[in-house]
Amino acid sequence: MGTVVEAANKGASGSILQKRNPTIVFVLGGPGSGKGTQCANIVEHYGYTHLSAGDLLRAEIKSGSENGTMIQNMIKEGKIVPSEVTIKLLQRAMEESGKDKFLIDGFPRNEENRAAFEKVTGMEPSFVLFFDCPEEEMERRLLNRNQGREDDNIETIRKRFRVFLESSVPVISYYDAKGKVRKIDAARPVEEVFASVKAIFEPKNEKVNHYVRIMSKLYMYKFHFAVKRKLISLCCHRC
Numbered sequence: 001m002g003t004v005v006e007a008a009n010k011g012a013s014g015s016i017l018q019k020r021n022p023t024i025v026f027v028l029g030g031p032g033s034g035k036g037t038q039c040a041n042i043v044e045h046y047g048y049t050h051l052s053a054g055d056l057l058r059a060e061i062k063s064g065s066e067n068g069t070m071i072q073n074m075i076k077e078g079k080i081v082p083s084e085v086t087i088k089l090l091q092r093a094m095e096e097s098g099k100d101k102f103l104i105d106g107f108p109r110n111e112e113n114r115a116a117f118e119k120v121t122g123m124e125p126s127f128v129l130f131f132d133c134p135e136e137e138m139e140r141r142l143l144n145r146n147q148g149r150e151d152d153n154i155e156t157i158r159k160r161f162r163v164f165l166e167s168s169v170p171v172i173s174y175y176d177a178k179g180k181v182r183k184i185d186a187a188r189p190v191e192e193v194f195a196s197v198k199a200i201f202e203p204k205n206e207k208v209n210h211y212v213r214i215m216s217k218l219y220m221y222k223f224h225f226a227v228k229r230k231l232i233s234l235c236c237h238r239c
């Protein structure tokens with residue numbers, strides 16, 4: 001059996017979806033930044049279909065599939081599951097839904113995820129919704145989540161934060177350079193965060209769009225500076 005990337009190279013994959021020319025929004029942000037919470041609001045108000053990569057992987061574990069144990073071990077370690085597996089699950093879910101507007105939550109988590117998705121499906125996101133939240137707040141939320149998730153313990157949470165900084169932030173930077181990132185301050189109460197989300201999804205005139213893009217760019221400068229400082233301090237702790 002070939003890999004999904006090999007299948008894409010042979011032109012065997014991605015075609016059904018591509019023909020439907022779906023709208024894709026990637027939803028990114030650290031663990032506990034509120035991606036799932038806000039996706040539920042977007043679904044309710046704007047008719048998108050929500051596909052959470054983490055939920056699809058957890059369902060795969062429960063289904064008792066051959067990849068189940070490998071996925072479970074990786075999630076317990078806060079690691080990122082190989083793109084092969086996650087992309088197949090996402091593609092299947094998109095095809096089976098019969099819908100054409102998707103919020104893809106928690107994906108792409110690293111450069112491998114991103115490049116493989118674009119290669120396999122031949123599709124790119126319309127934009128990337130990025131929920132920015134300080135670690136202390138995300139940690140508090142995850143420790144209070146109470147959904148029985150195996151990875152909501154302090155040891156795995158710290159690993160997930162590190163993977164976010166080292167592997168997921170570069171993906172956000174990639175799309176930022178293409179002008180596709182819409183950054184949201186996610187440290188506020190749910191309703192306030194959703195008000196900012198709405199401003200992105202509502203149709204606007206060109207002047208407002210221009211203003212939103214400039215504000216997003218300014219926020220992203222600040223964000224990248226903070227990430228660099230954090231990575232340097234992590235390196236200093238290691239030495």
Ligand SMILES: Nc1ncnc2c1ncn2[C@@H]1O[C@H](COP(=O)(O)OP(=O)(O)OP(=O)(O)O)[C@@H](O)[C@H]1O
Pocket residue numbers: 029030031032033034035036037038054106141142144145146186187188189190191193
């Ligand atoms: N703005 C908010 N203020 C306070 N609590 C919030 C806010 N948004 C979400 N929460 C709560 O924080 C927890 C994590 O939220 P959620 O599951 O939406 O995050 P997530 O980014 O999808 O997390 P993960 O990446 O780990 O799946 C939940 O218990 C949720 O109810």
Ligand SMILES: Nc1ccn([C@H]2C[C@H](O)[C@@H](COP(=O)(O)O)O2)c(=O)n1
Pocket residue numbers: 031052053054055057074075078079080081082086105106107108109113151160
């Ligand atoms: N693209 C993805 C998305 C998720 N995972 C794994 C690793 C995560 O820690 C875990 C939980 O995801 P969440 O529900 O927090 O979005 O699932 C992955 O490997 N690749």
